[in-house]
Amino acid sequence: xxxxxxxxxxxxxxxxxxxxxxxxxxxxxxxxxxxxxxxxxxxxxxxxxxxxxxxxxxxxxxxxxxxxxxxxxxxxxxxxxxxxxxxxxxxxxxxxxxxxxxxxxxxxxxxxxxxxxxxxxxxxxxxxxxxxxxxxxxxxxxxxxxxxxxxxxxxxxxxxxxxxxxxxxxxxxxxxxxxxxxxxxxxxxxxxxxxxxxxxxxxxxxxxxxxxxxxxxxxxxxxxxxxx
Amino acid sequence: xxxxxxxxxxxxxxxxxxxxxxxxxxxxxxxxxxxxxxxxxxxxxxxxxxxxxxxxxxxxxxxxxxxxxxxxxxxxxxxxxxxxxxxxxxxxxxxxxxxxxxxxxxxxxxxxxxxxxxxxxxxxxxxxxxxxxxxxxxxxxxxxxxxxxxxxxxxxxxxxxxxxxxxxxxxxxxxxxxxxxxxxxxxxxxxxxxxxxxxxxxxxxxxxxxxxxxxxxxxxxxxxxxxxxxxxxxxxxxxxxxxxxxxxxxxxxxxxxxxxx
Amino acid sequence: xxxxxxxxxxxxxxxxxxxxxxxxxxxxxxxxxxxxxxxxxxxxxxxxxxxxxxxxxxxxxxxxxxxxxxxxxxxxxxxxxxxxxxxxxxxxxxxxxxxxxxxxxxxxxxxxxxxxxxxxxxxxxxxxxxxxxxxxxxxxxxxxxxxxxxxxxxxxxxxxxxxxxxxxxxxxxxxxxxxxxxxxxxxxxxxxxxxxxxxxxxxxxxxxxxxxxxxxxxxxxxxxxxxxxxxxxxxxxxxxxx
Numbered sequence: 257x258x259x260x261x262x263x264x265x266x267x268x269x270x271x272x273x274x275x276x277x278x279x280x281x282x283x284x285x286x287x288x289x290x291x292x293x294x295x296x297x298x299x300x301x302x303x304x305x306x307x308x309x310x311x312x313x314x315x316x317x318x319x320x321x322x323x324x325x326x327x328x329x330x331x332x333x334x335x336x337x338x339x340x341x342x343x344x345x346x347x348x349x350x351x352x353x354x355x356x357x358x359x360x361x362x363x364x365x366x367x368x369x370x371x372x373x374x375x376x377x378x379x380x381x382x383x384x385x386x387x388x389x390x391x392x393x394x395x396x397x398x399x400x401x402x403x404x405x406x407x408x409x410x411x412x413x414x415x416x417x418x419x420x421x422x423x424x425x426x427x428x429x430x431x432x433x434x435x436x437x438x439x440x441x442x443x444x445x446x447x448x449x450x451x452x453x454x455x456x457x458x459x460x461x462x463x464x465x466x467x468x469x470x471x472x473x474x475x476x477x478x479x480x481x482x483x484x
Numbered sequence: 485x486x487x488x489x490x491x492x493x494x495x496x497x498x499x500x501x502x503x504x505x506x507x508x509x510x511x512x513x514x515x516x517x518x519x520x521x522x523x524x525x526x527x528x529x530x531x532x533x534x535x536x537x538x539x540x541x542x543x544x545x546x547x548x549x550x551x552x553x554x555x556x557x558x559x560x561x562x563x564x565x566x567x568x569x570x571x572x573x574x575x576x577x578x579x580x581x582x583x584x585x586x587x588x589x590x591x592x593x594x595x596x597x598x599x600x601x602x603x604x605x606x607x608x609x610x611x612x613x614x615x616x617x618x619x620x621x622x623x624x625x626x627x628x629x630x631x632x633x634x635x636x637x638x639x640x641x642x643x644x645x646x647x648x649x650x651x652x653x654x655x656x657x658x659x660x661x662x663x664x665x666x667x668x669x670x671x672x673x674x675x676x677x678x679x680x681x682x683x684x685x686x687x688x689x690x691x692x693x694x695x696x697x698x699x700x701x702x703x704x705x706x707x708x709x710x711x712x713x714x715x716x717x718x719x720x721x722x723x724x725x726x727x728x729x730x731x732x733x734x735x736x737x738x739x740x741x742x743x744x745x
Numbered sequence: 746x747x748x749x750x751x752x753x754x755x756x757x758x759x760x761x762x763x764x765x766x767x768x769x770x771x772x773x774x775x776x777x778x779x780x781x782x783x784x785x786x787x788x789x790x791x792x793x794x795x796x797x798x799x800x801x802x803x804x805x806x807x808x809x810x811x812x813x814x815x816x817x818x819x820x821x822x823x824x825x826x827x828x829x830x831x832x833x834x835x836x837x838x839x840x841x842x843x844x845x846x847x848x849x850x851x852x853x854x855x856x857x858x859x860x861x862x863x864x865x866x867x868x869x870x871x872x873x874x875x876x877x878x879x880x881x882x883x884x885x886x887x888x889x890x891x892x893x894x895x896x897x898x899x900x901x902x903x904x905x906x907x908x909x910x911x912x913x914x915x916x917x918x919x920x921x922x923x924x925x926x927x928x929x930x931x932x933x934x935x936x937x938x939x940x941x942x943x944x945x946x947x948x949x950x951x952x953x954x955x956x957x958x959x960x961x962x963x964x965x966x967x968x969x970x971x972x973x974x975x976x977x978x979x980x981x982x983x984x985x986x987x
Contacts, residue, residue, distance in 0.1 A: 268983050270975050271856075271893050272901030272938040288900060295938065297858060297898040299978050314982050315785065315896035317803055329490050341488055345803045345865045371491040384814060384863045403496045410896075448503050456509070465982075526793040526875040528828035538781035542874060544828025567836055569824065571799045571870035573782045578822060581836070621827040621836070625797060625872065626780040652831075685782075 269296035269311055276309075284310025314465075318344045318409045318439045320387055324378040327404055327441035328389065330370050335362045340376070340389060343406070343439040348387035350376065356391045373399040375435060375443070402433070402445030405458050409440040414467050415458070422474060429478050430454040453477070485575045493690035501676025507686055513727045515682040516630075518735070520637065522645045522742045530646025530661070534638040538628020538685065543638035544621050545646040545661075549653050552608070552615045560607020560615035564593035564639055566622035573627040587711065592622060592636050592669070594707035595698030596643065601665035609655050616648065618661070629685040632696050636669035641739050666736045667706050669698045670728035674714055679724050681731060697725065699732040752926040754911040761911075763920060770906075770918040770966045771879075775886070775977035777894045785895025787977065789887040792920060793877035795829075798887035799870045800895040806866035817862035821850035823884055825873040845881050846871075852934045852944035853888060858898040867897060878924035882907050885934045885944060890974050894981065900936075902974060903943050904967040907932035908959035915955050917962040931959045937971035940964060 269275055273296045278289040286298040287310050296302070300311040320326070320342060328340030331347055338355075339347040352359045357367050368374060375397055379390040391397070407415060415436050416423045427434050432446030432454045444454045460473045500506060510516070516537035525531035528544035552559060566589035570576045596602070607616040620643060622635045644663045650656040673683035675691035683691060693714030698707040710716075754762060761767065771792030780786035783799035790796075806812040811820075823845045827833050853869065869892065871884040882905030889902040909919040910929040919930055929951045934944025951959065 268979055270902070270978050271899040272936065273975075274938060286898065290900075295900060297900055298896055299893050299982065313896050315894065317784065317896060329488055331488055345862065346805050369491070371489050371494075373490060373492050385865070399492065401495075402492065404490060404492055448499070448505065452505070452509060455507070525795065525828065526877060527830055528875070531828065540780060542826070544826065544874075546828050546833035548833065565827075565836065567827075569870065569872065570801075570822065570868065571780075571783075571797070571824075571872050574784075574801050574804075619827070619833055621833070623826050623828075623872070623874070625799075626782040628781050 267302040268299070269302050270299050271297050275302055278309075281307045281309050284308040286311025286313055313410055315408060316410055318342070320344045320348070320378050320381050320385075320439070322378050322381050324438040326376055326378060326389075326439040327399070327435070327437035327443055328374055328376055328439075330368050330372045330374070333365050333368070333370060335364060338364060338368055340374070342378075342387070342389075343441060344385075344387075346385045346387060348378065348389045350389040350391060354379065354388070354390040354392055356396060368398060373404055373443070375399060375437070399443055402443055403451060403455070405442045405444060405455060407440050407442060407458060407462055408465070409438075411461055411465060412436060412438060412440060414470055415442065415461060422471070425474055425478065426454065426457060429474070429481050430457065485577055487575050487689060489690055493686060497676035497687065497690050499676070501678050506675075506680060506684075508684055512678065513681040515731060516684070518634075518637070518738065520641055520738055520742050522641050528642070529649050530642040530644075532638045532641035532645070534634045534641070536628075536630060536634040536637075537682075538626060539624075539631055539634045540626040540628075541631065541634045541638045542623045542625065543635070543642040544623070545642045546619045546621070547649055547653075548617045548619070549609065549614050549655070550617045552612060556604075557612040558608045558615075559604040560617060561604065562593075562597055562602050562618045562620075564596060564620040564622070565589040566592065566624070566635060568624055568627070568631075572624040576627070587709070588632060588635055589622060591632060591696055591698075591707060591709045592620075592639050595636060595667045595669055596620070596640060598706040599665050599667035599698070599700040601663050601667060601700075602643075603662065603664065606662050614655070618643075618646075627685070629688050630671055630682050632671045632694075633669050633682065636667075636698065637735055637739070640666055640668065641742060644739060644743060665701050666739050667698050667700050668732040668735045668739075669696055669707075670731045671696045672724045672727075674716070679716070679720060681724070681727055695721070695724065697728045699728060701736065703729055752922070754923055754926060755914060761916065761920075762922060767914060767916045768962050768965070770969065771920065773970055773973050775890060775973050777890050777977045777981040783891070783895075785891045785893070785897070787887045787890035787894060789883045789890070791879055791883040791886070792918075793875055794880050794883045795873070795875040796880060796883035796887040797872045797874060798884065798891040799872075800888075800891045800897065801868040801870075802895075803862040803865035803867050803897075806864055811866070812864045815863055816859040817857070817865040817867055819850045819854050819857060819859065819869060820866050821846045821853065821869045821871065821888070823849055823871045823873070823881065825876060825880065829873050829876045845884070848944060848946065849881070849885055849888065852885065852903060853892070855943045856899045856901050856903055856936065857892065858900065861898060867892075878919050878921045879907055879932070881905065881946075882932050882934075886970060886974065890977055893978055901938045902936070902971070903934040904937055904970045904974065905932065905934050905944065906963050906966045906970060908962040910949065910951060910955060910959070915958045915962065917966055929955070929959075931956070931963070933960070933963050935964060935967040937967055
């Protein structure tokens with residue numbers, strides 16, 4: 257039976273797989289230590305950094321953390337607050353006081369109605385998943401135009417690239433405004449043709465899911481569009 | 485569960501429609517790729533699997549021997565049912581059959597029944613005593629949009645490749661079920677104000693009414709259904725009917741090809 | 746168990762009617778990620794059995810009364826398609842599928858790290874498309890791979906496997922005829938890493954020695970099936986980062 261090993265090369269591990277002795281190291285995410293052994297709890301790539309052994313998951317649900325930049329859809333409106341679908345297991349609450357506008361009690365619907373999209377930050381999450389959003393902050397706003405596309409949460413980093421380098425290149429080559437939410441929702445806005453190109457590119461990422469393939473798709477697009 | 489319809493999705497469908505485009509890049513009346521497989525399930529007397537874009541549907545045919553109805557002593561029976569179980573999508577919840585499940589089963593049932601492709605008299609074993617009851621069950625495993633067309637295709641393909649299990653019931657030799665015709669469904673959805681063929685999941689979420697048309701081999705109508713909120717004009721119907729004729733004959737050829745194998 | 750000793754299930758050469766040795770299992774194939782609409786999914790064929798599992802979630806547990814403040818609940822539905830058996834099954838839950846759903850959920854709760862998702866629910870839908878004895882085991886195997894595919898953290902997967910007794914002989918992995926006319930059936934769910942047992946049912950008649958031998962066969966088969974499960978997940982994802 258194949259066993260993952262803690263080493264330099266990338267190793268795919270599956271839940272229950274013993275990946276090596278745990279002595280002197282700490283278990284990171286996707287990893288538990290039992291009987292002096294590390295056991296993977298998720299499908300993903302084995303990772304060891306600074307004595308922490310973890311699994312970089314290949315597929316995972318969005319689990320909100322405070323500070324996350326998210327794209328949400330209004331699911332419910334009350335007189336003094338909104339509930340947002342943020343692609344997580346639970347809805348998040350935006351109180352009137354954390355909206356970017358001066359909102360009168362009872363006039364919440366005039367600012368954001370059901371189905372409307374907004375760029376927000378997660379202000380607070382407690383251990384039972386209760387979540388508060390804020391829209392006070394630079395760039396946080398209602399999204400009035402463009403489209404929202406979904407990607408698996410584990411591909412968010414691939415889409416952004418190191419220090420957002422990949423994202424900048426995609427913005428340039430597609431001539432679209434693009435915002436990548438930590439919750440796996442991507443907002444794109446541009447003219448019809450450019451938006452279609454951006455959508456196709458993100459679709460490639462969704463279907464392939466591989467860093468290398470995606471990088472070469474971006475490169476190919478740059479070559480193709482650079483010639484025009 | 486009622487799904488949330490993003491305002492931006494409806495807005496984008498409108499904008500794309502104005503440019504004659506669709507989200508996934510298809511033309512207004514282009515369909516997605518369809519794969520059909522027949523005779524794929526042990527225990528079903530006829531079976532088919534349809535992979536239609538992200539939609540996956542199985543259909544299985546079972547036979548039983550029953551007593552004919554007193555007023556039709558020489559006629560067997562045909563029944564087609566569908567299950568939209570929670571396996572197929574996050575939006576489907578457990579519980580008794582939903583109105584959507586029942587609608588799907590009945591629309592497919594009507595198309596097959598009314599095309600006359602099954603001669604009920606041929607299902608008679610002993611007049612007044614024993615007739616065959618043919619049951620088609622549609623099982624939706626993944627709803628990626630346009631389950632109606634995929635269900636209709638799976639059902640007729642399973643039926644056309646079914647073998648009557650006469651030996652198991654001790655009433656003669658096994659033989660292929662006689663099916664005279666291949667009724668096929670074509671579905672349209674209003675998205676961004678105009679009708680598109682073969683709606684995707686997003687177009688179903690952000691669109692309005694849908695129209696299902698089942699055509700027989702001669703191009704005759706055998707079942708029509710309008711679902712969801714919305715109204716349409718006679719000229720819109722004339723346009724999609726012409727598209728339906730072409731789509732149905734393409735899919736009919738696909739079924740014929742699979743039977744040959 | 747039918748338990749009718751007059752049906753011959755073993756051939757004169759000691760093999761079974763389908764030619765298998767007494768400790769040989771039917772062929773198993775597994776594919777992960779087969780259902781585009783689901784968060785995770787798998788299809789298992791075990792002999793002529795076909796089981797498909799879909800996983801949705803974690804999502805907010807509804808209705809409220811099923812919510813647990815300290816962990817997720819696993820909501821399993823095991824269902825046989827109407828055309829999956831010799832005689833058509835009327836759609837809907839019956840006593841058998843309710844019981845199997847319950848014990849399958851409880852066994853999955855023993856491996857999923859449910860405490861990570863308070864107040865949530867993880868939906869596991871098991872659909873049997875073709876049945877030839879052993880569907881609950883194929884369903885457990887499919888559910889495990891689907892949970893892994895959905896990225897749900899688990900301390901181990903569970904392998905569903907069964908042994909039984911025919912003509913006073915312990916055999917691995919009963920087929921339809923052996924299940925109908927045999928003397929005992931022992932389906933279990935085994936954690937491949939530790940050898941622990943998360944699912945256990947049995948009916949029929951087994952001596953303690955026969956039970957031990959049947960379990961030995963089960964553990965051996967679980968190792969084989971586990972490799973196929975791992976292989977299915979690798980085939981779906983490998984090559985990803987290279």
